[in-house]
Amino acid sequence: PFVVTENCIKCKHTDCVEVCPVDCFHEGPNFLVIDPDECIDCTLCEPECPVGAIFPEEDVPAGQEVFIALNAELAKQWPVITVRKDPLPDHAEWDGKPNKLALLER
Ligand code: SF4
Numbered sequence: 001p002f003v004v005t006e007n008c009i010k011c012k013h014t015d016c017v018e019v020c021p022v023d024c025f026h027e028g029p030n031f032l033v034i035d036p037d038e039c040i041d042c043t044l045c046e047p048e049c050p051v052g053a054i055f056p057e058e059d060v061p062a063g064q065e066v067f068i069a070l071n072a073e074l075a076k077q078w079p080v081i082t083v084r085k086d087p088l089p090d091h092a093e094w095d096g097k098p099n100k101l102a103l104l105e106r
């Protein structure tokens with residue numbers, strides 16, 4: 001499956017959700033996740049993310065492996081999102097900032 005990683009946190013552009021043919025994105029307060037049990041590896045979402053936060057599980061950047069389990073865990077808790085919405089207001093300021101995992105809201 002594909003995995004949403006750290007750079008989505010506090011950006012949450014949501015461009016990714018509209019292309020998913022199986023509606024497997026789930027939305028939290030400042031992050032989205034992909035349900036690994038639903039993702040069919042179609043690859044469509046990866047280029048849609050303006051901040052490059054989506055990777056195939058096998059290509060998740062070093063140090064971000066924790067996001068594989070986080071996507072699986074939070075997808076079971078958060079509601080499905082299928083319609084794009086505005087990104088978080090200060091997304092530009094947070095793009096590329098390190099250590100955003102500590103800021104993930106559940
Ligand atoms: Fe959805 Fe395809 Fe992205 Fe998987 S790879 S989350 S099926 S758009």
Ligand code: F3S
Nearest residue numbers: 008013014015016049
């Ligand atoms: Fe997040 Fe990128 Fe989607 S910032 S909400 S993974 S378009």
